[in-house]
Amino acid sequence: MSDIASHAMNRQDPRAMCFTVPDGDAARVRRALPAVSGCAIRSCVPQCSRKAVRLVIDFPPQAQAELMRVLLACVPSGEFGRVVAHDPLIH
Numbered sequence: 001m002s003d004i005a006s007h008a009m010n011r012q013d014p015r016a017m018c019f020t021v022p023d024g025d026a027a028r029v030r031r032a033l034p035a036v037s038g039c040a041i042r043s044c045v046p047q048c049s050r051k052a053v054r055l056v057i058d059f060p061p062q063a064q065a066e067l068m069r070v071l072l073a074c075v076p077s078g079e080f081g082r083v084v085a086h087d088p089l090i091h
Helices: 003-010 023-035 061-074
Strands: 015-022 040-047 052-059 079-085
Touching: 015 023, 015 061, 023 040, 023 052, 023 061, 052 061, 061 079
Parallel strands: none
Antiparallel strands: 015 052, 015 079, 040 052
C-alpha cells in the first residue's frame, strides 16, 4: 500500500451529524454535549412544520458511538440523520 493510501485510511477527519429533536429538547442536548470530547453544535435549524429543530453536530470520528449513546440517553425520541465529512462551509 502506498504512503498516500495509508495516510488516507488513517486520517481522522472531523464529521458532522444531524440530530432532529422536538424544539423544547434542544437545550437538553446542548447541556449533554460537553460529556463527549470534541463535540459541538454547529447549527440549530427550525423545522417549523414539525415543531422540531435539526441540530448539526460536529464530532471527531472516534467519538461517534459515545455521541450517539449520549444523544439517545438525552432525547430517546430524537432522529439521527446521515453522518458526513465535516465541511466548514455547510451550515
